[in-house]
Amino acid sequence: MNAFFQASIDGVLMGGVYALAALGISLIFGVMKITNFAHGALITVGMYVTFELYVLLGITPYVALPLVMVTMFVIGYLVQKVFLNPLMGVAGHNQLLLTQGLAIVIENAILVMFSANYQSVSVPGFETAIRLGSITINKPKLVAFLFVAIIAAGIYVLLEKTDLGRAIRATSVQPEGATLMGIVVPRINQIAFGLGIVCAGVAGALLTPTQYIYPTSGNTYSLKCFVIAVFGGLGNIWGAILAGLIIGVVESFSALWLGGSWSELIVYMIFILTLIIKPTGLLGKKG
Amino acid sequence: MKRLNKVLATVLASTMMATMVAGCAAGSGSGAAGGSGSDSKVIKIGSVHPLTGNYAYEAQSIINSQKLAIEEINAAGGITSMGGAKLELVVGDSQASADTGASETERLIAEGCSILTGTFQSGVTLTCMQKAEQNEVPFLVTVSNNVAMFENGFEWCFRIQPNADVFAQDFIEYISAVKTDDIKTAVLIHEDSLTGTDSGDIISENMASTGIELLDRITYSASTSTLSTEVTKLADLKPDLLITIGYFADTSLLVKELNERGIKIKMVCGVANGGISDSKFISDFGDSVENFLDLNYRFNPNSDKTKALLESYKAKYSDDMSVHAVWGYESIYVIADALERAGSSKPEDVRNAMKSTNITEHVLAQSGAITFDTKGENINAAGVLVQIQNGKHVVVYPTEFAESELRYNK
Secondary structure, eight states: OHHHHHHHEEEEEEHHHHHHHHHHHHHHHHHHHHTTHHHHHHHHHHHHHHHHHHHOOOOOOHHHHHHHHHHHHHHHHHHIIIGGGGTTTTTTTHHHHHHHHHHHHHHHHHHHHHHOOOOOOTTOHHHHHHOEEEEEEEEHHHHHHHHHHHHHHHHHHHHHHHHOOOHHHHHHHHHHHHHHTOOOHHHHHHHHHHHHHHHHHHHHHHHHTSBBBBBBEEEHHHHHHHHHOOOOOOOOHHHHHHHHHHHHHHHHHHHHHOOHHHHHHHHHHHHHHHHHOOOTTOOOOOO | OOOHHHHHHHOOOHHHHHHHHHHHHHHHHHHHHHOOGGGGGGEEEEEEEEETTHHHHHHHHHHHHHHHHHHHHTTSSGGGGGTSEEEEEEEOOOOTOOHHHHHHHHHHHHOOOOOEESSSSSHHHHHHHHHHHHHHHTTEEOOOOOOGGSSSSSSEEESSSHHHHHHHHHHHHHHHHHHHHTTOOOEEEEOOOOOOHHHHHHHHHHGGTTTTTEEEEEEEEETSSHHHHHHHHHHHHHOSSEEEEOOOHHHHHHHHHHTTTTOSEEEEEEEETTTTSSSHHHHGGGGGGTTEEEEEBBOTTTOHHHHHHHHHHHHHHHHHHOOHHHHHHHHHHHHHHHHHHOOOOOOOHHHHHTTTOOOOSSSOOOOSOOBTTTTTTTTTTOOEEEEEEEEEEEEEGGGOOOOSSSOOOO
């Protein structure tokens, strides 16, 4: 029974980070219909930004978070402006290839700048877990989960309650119509891409206390987050969060009952089944 | 039709250009050789390793050590039987992929390498070995311990390091010798690629002979982002001995989870574990990994040759030489020895010379010379038990190579 609770908690906490990273993919797809294959590489960038701030200023990932968010927003904004805006309106595979190419460039740039060595960040007092009877809760993952909740709520408020959010939503529904209403669509695209990349970067930053940082460390999450975004319904923010939590728990339980080797198999089975049974995903609307 | 002609013309023109450039290059090369005497002869050694991807760090350390060996040999006058010919390392990046590894192998062969080395990952090594066989160029494995790949009747492939069978058998033998009576139960946890599974199979089959009961065998994917569920299982089983087979990142994940929950295990022993045998592992985990054991390949700690090597590596790369890197270093000396005896850099001559290798002076922790059987495996390859003591890796068994006595947790 203990193992059951333990697996549930571990799954939900891990799922929170998946959800945040997937939310970025979903947001970008929702607004611009771009499948961002550079997402994993940008998670890695988030990790290295955090690591650099930790080395240079001696601040923990949690203190560094606002700086990481600003940096990642600027990176995302510029990537959209320089690379992706010129490709808006041409066939979709061009953007897909561009983001894949970007991922390779980023990985190798990191390799050149930081070498392939494993780096890590340590947060004082976070080496031991919280104990509740025989259940243990990993502190960095718990804190990450709280931040994920705050940031997801922030993005929700931004999208639903502000003029900027309305402009983003308008652009996602009808870019031409939005243009006619006086919305500068390219700029909205830049902001949306920036926000999506903030999600990736924050997920990366929050992973640093538990994961090693190396030039391809985001790759573990790249495909998984894409699976989660599709499973939740591409473009649907609540779908991404729900799917992230489900995938986290599914992974945890398949490791418990069937063995760790099974967890990836089952995650990708869910992906294939989603595409066959409900291609629009859990909460996605019919396209 | 017009368009086709244009395409054809372009292709023809570029082919001609390429041929001309290649011709010029070849011409100037031979001219230089004729002009400045025999010492300009260069023998190319190929090196295919995963320089990008998860194993980039290990790959770079192997290549660093290969370059170090080549510098030493060239500085000492190169291959004397060939008029002081110099060695040159030509590096290929397998990107941790079997397909890329194979195409890089072909590229290095096309560039005129006399022999190839690689690749750190068994799955990739196998496809590279196949390419080497097809092209009749010898291939010396630096690091890859899969057993089956040397059971294919290959005639151009060699391996110095102990394979997974040797590791697993040595583990069973050594652990039977060093275990105490209070170690009654064990759990085996390993990553589920070819590497982990090979050794895992042999250990779980032979565990009974050690008198220790194997409670469970837990597998996971090496690229996993969490091992918390696996550690939950471990906590319930409470084994006296934990056997772990994995790479650096996943083993670190395992130790982090164990530490977080304050789980203490009497004896933790890796089998060719990429984490426990890495010095970064000690600097990351400090006291919590004190007394951890690993059955692994290693340099002979008691030889002066090794001591000098470790120092020069550190001086050159300001990093500790990893155990993997040793195989890159020794591979170059095995090749240089073969070239010296062959007096030729023709792949076939090198292969034939490799077959009669008999190197008694080496840096490896194995009793006896480096010499190959008919399959191409090093007959005397062996593992040693390494323990983390006072923040350092020391060999504790067999006694021939031991630097210190094995310490037991209370």
